[in-house]
Amino acid sequence: MIKLDIINEVVNKTGITKTKAETAVETVFESMKRALAKGDRIELRGFGVFNVGAEVSIPPGKAVRFKPGKELQSID
DSSP, rough: HHHHHHHHHHHHHHHOOOHHHHHHHHHHHHHHHHHHTTOOOOTTTTEEEOOOOOOOOOOOOOOOOOOHHHHHHTOO
């Protein structure tokens, strides 16, 4: 799911314009970013909790990524 999917879901559920839905979604995300930048904790009941943890040092290296093939993607 990407941000556009969330915007489209807001449009479909509320009937507001795509422009207003985009503004609403952007406002929520920007508010969350500002709160986390200040070190605040965000609790969304029934969804989860966001908080900023301790800074960790990660040595440079390569990461393994996995992209499923078409057959695996179609599994329900």
